[in-house]
Amino acid sequence: MSIVGIGIRQDSPKGSDIGQGKGTLHIKYLVETNDYNDGPLVVLNAAGLPYEGNLYRFGNEAADTAIMTKFSSVERLEQSLWWVVECEYTTPDKQKQTDPNPTLELPDVKTSSRTYDVPAWTAVDDDGVITDGIRASNGELFNPPPTCKKRIRIIDMSRNEPENSPVETIAQTYQDATNSDTFFGWPKGMVQCVDISAERKIKTIKDGNTTQWIPYLRVNYKFEARGDGWDLQIPDQGTYYWDDNGDKMSFQAKNATPYVGNLNGSGGILCSDEDTDCTTPAVVLNFQVYPSLPFSSLNLPQDYRDTRNAYLSQG
Numbered sequence: 285m286s287i288v289g290i291g292i293r294q295d296s297p298k299g300s301d302i303g304q305g306k307g308t309l310h311i312k313y314l315v316e317t318n319d320y321n322d323g324p325l326v327v328l329n330a331a332g333l334p335y336e337g338n339l340y341r342f343g344n345e346a347a348d349t350a351i352m353t354k355f356s357s358v359e360r361l362e363q364s365l366w367w368v369v370e371c372e373y374t375t376p377d378k379q380k381q382t383d384p385n386p387t388l389e390l391p392d393v394k395t396s397s398r399t400y401d402v403p404a405w406t407a408v409d410d411d412g413v414i415t416d417g418i419r420a421s422n423g424e425l426f427n428p429p430p431t432c433k434k435r436i437r438i439i440d441m442s443r444n445e446p447e448n449s450p451v452e453t454i455a456q457t458y459q460d461a462t463n464s465d466t467f468f469g470w471p472k473g474m475v476q477c478v479d480i481s482a483e484r485k486i487k488t489i490k491d492g493n494t495t496q497w498i499p500y501l502r503v504n505y506k507f508e509a510r511g512d513g514w515d516l517q518i519p520d521q522g523t524y525y526w527d528d529n530g531d532k533m534s535f536q537a538k539n540a541t542p543y544v545g546n547l548n549g550s551g552g553i554l555c556s557d558e559d560t561d562c563t564t565p566a567v568v569l570n571f572q573v574y575p576s577l578p579f580s581s582l583n584l585p586q587d588y589r590d591t592r593n594a595y596l597s598q599g
Contacts, residue, residue, distance in 0.1 A: 287330040289316035293368065297342050309340055309350055309373040316366050324358040327367045336498045337385050337446050340373040349375045351385040354496060386487045386500045391443035393585055398438060401431040406566050427544075437509040439468055439475070441584050447484065447499045455480040458582070460574050462514045467579040468586055473513045476574065479506040505584060514574055520547040520554075520567040527552070 293312040301307040315330045340350035350373040357370040407418045419425055445451070463475040482503045489496040521544050524534045533553075535545035546554040549567040 286318055287315060287326075288318050290314065290330050290332040292342075307375060309347070310356065311342060311371050311373070313369045313371070314366055315369055318365065320365065322365075324367075327358055327369060328355060330369075333369060334371055335447050336496070337387055337500055338448070339446075347373070347375070351375075351388070353385065386444040386485075386498060387446055389444050391441055391585060393588060394440040396438045396440075397435050399433045399435055402434050403429045404432045406568075434510065434512070437470075439507040439509060441505045441507075443503060443584075444485075445482075445501045445503050447501060449482075449501055449503065451480065451482040451501060451503055454582070458577060458579075461577040462574050463579040464576040465578045465580050468507070468509075468584075470509045473515065473576065474511065475507050475509045475579065476514050477505070477579070478508050480504070481506075505582065516571040516573045517568050518571070520549050520569050521545065522547055525551060525553040 291314050293314055296310070296312040298310045299307055300310075311334075313330075313333060315327050315333070317326060334352045336352055336354065338352045340347040340352070352371050353374050354372050355369060356372040357368070359368050360366070361368065404418055418430060458477045459480060461477050462473050463470065464472055466472065467475045480503065482501045485500055485502050487498045487500065489498065522535075523542060523544055524532055525545065525547055527533050535543050535553075537543060546566055548554045549569070554567060
């Protein structure tokens with residue numbers, strides 16, 4: 285009760301009403317079992333047979349609009365352990381109005397926002413000048429710094445994919461990654477892939493006395509976008525700095541009390557925390573802590589109008 289061989293018959297594939305990318309295609313497979321008591325259900329579970337909903341692929345050719353819609357016949361060769369399995373691929377013009385292939389349905393796109401708290405390292409005065417930190421009336425920096433609210437844009441995309449879609453491999457690669465290219469109108473580095481989830485579903489198609497069950501995956505892609513990007517941002521501060529002579533100098537107040545001072549991005553002093561007139565913007569260091577990948581490879585919609593099922597364009 286097992287499959288010992290599978291291959292494509294030499295008289296395959298065949299087509300009918302073919303023209304301008306339309307029509308019906310048939311591929312016949314030879315499947316060998318090791319038991320005369322095996323029947324069609326055993327044969328159809330053979331590894332190597334296409335699934336309903338798979339795209340047409342044969343040798344050097346492919347048709348991204350031709351979908352395997354059914355096993356049109358499963359027959360045993362007379363007095364043999366070999367079976368002939370015929371798979372039928374149809375294009376949308378040959379399919380019914382209610383398309384049996386769920387992967388041709390348009391993807392869903394939903395956006396929303398949420399707020400989050402961030403340290404307020406700098407402030408903007410009435411003239412629009414960025415000041416060196418937010419200070420108390422005596423000129424001291426607040427420690428810890430106060431926080432302010434910013435918004436994150438949430439982008440949810442869901443689409444149907446074939447049952448054999450490599451969702452887990454994609455999730456391992458892309459979760460936590462940021463975009464290295466423009467994605468849904470957001471520039472490089474501003475969008476992070478936070479979750480990729482999938483649920484196996486079955487679509488039931490009834491046609492008279494015939495019932496088809498087409499398995500597929502409903503895959504959800506969740507992204508979060510923020511205007512300041514996803515790099516780790518830390519104020520350039522320390523307990524010491526390097527002076528113009530290359531000597532290591534501690535930050536100390538006039539009474540010799542050490543403090544954490546602002547640096548200029550190169551290890552030097554920005555300005556003393558006792559200099560209450562300092563208006564030099566604080567230096568914020570950026571560290572890339574997430575991998576950067578091209579989100580275009582996911583073939584997802586790039587705007588609200590672009591709701592094609594881009595999965596089919598992967599080819």
